[in-house]
Amino acid sequence: MSDEPDVPRFEVPVGLFQDVEDLRADVVRLTGQVKTLMEAAETRAEETPPGDETAGTGEEPEGKTGDEDDEEWKFPPFILLLDPPEYDDELRALTEWVEGVLVPGYLAEPSAEARWCHRWFDHPVAVARLHACWLAWQELTDPATCGYTGPSVWHRDHLDPCMRELRGSSGPFEGCTKNEHQINHRLPGLVPSAWSHTGD
Template sequence: MPADPPAEDDDLPVPRLMWEDIEDLKADVRRLKANASPGPGESPGPVEPGAADGVLESGDEGDQEDEEPQYPPFILLLDPPAYDDEKRALIEWVEGVLVPGYLSEPSAEARWCHLWFEHEKGVIPRLHALWLAWQELTDPATCGYTGPSVWHRDHYDPCMRELRASHGPFQGCTKGEHQIAHRMPGTVPSAWSLGST
């Protein structure tokens, strides 16, 4: 926000016109800084009216608050119907990319359940996190050419070790057989519920 112009009778160290030029230059620098750092895959947007003066038009602040987040939220933070939409998109990725590209025939050492999407606890959140990392790390614009290697090392391998282990969430599922109820833990006291009683 520019400073108020000095009164005509103030004793200025610089002439009034030069002071106005300096304020204009400051506003130009602010505008250039705002447009110099676009996000990945974005180009600088047009300059907002009044941006050169450091003043936004009325209603601009509300538009900024209503903008969608740049990255999708973690699935556990969503409520229906957004949760259901995100789960459908996750199922498409797992069945279209992960299963045919990575998961071989299940075995006792490397289990997989064909009804994995019914394992709400432990499986959906892990696979969603894996998918979020996939989206970021397979785009050369955001991660360069080493992203897929990082995805395998830091995300895919640890996730699959946990999911497909003999003690993992698919431990009761064998080829052609799906069991989930016996593996669900009993009610565990929660710090959240203990504080509210």
């Protein structure tokens, strides 16, 4: 009988070493991400002006509300909510997209079933719909924000319904022909009473 203690024999599964290496790689990757995030937080803290303790906390400083305009606003608001000169600037940018991308790429020859008005910018409904379609196009053609399916989603959910509404026989261009432009005058002369009050 041997004096050596019995040492249990373990059989190591073949894939265990590979699993350990995978875990080690995950730890290295996560450690790098944590380091990057910590450096970014330190950089933000260094860039915070003295006395601005609310930076990076998501809280608004006293005396300032989230409604105030600031330089961090990234996306333009809906065009019909803008006043000049912001409205004019947004309409100018929209016109470049409509005339440079939409018209040459998507609009066939106008017909009774598919109308179009070369003075579309005089039709508020058309401006509103085209602007909404353009905002969606900006988001859904950028792979960084939507992946590779964004353009398909834009066509299905935004462009096609927009064109059906604009170019249909009862759309805003119903009174326009190739040789004549006519703004639809069916809108009421007075805004509904919920929006404006007249003296009794």
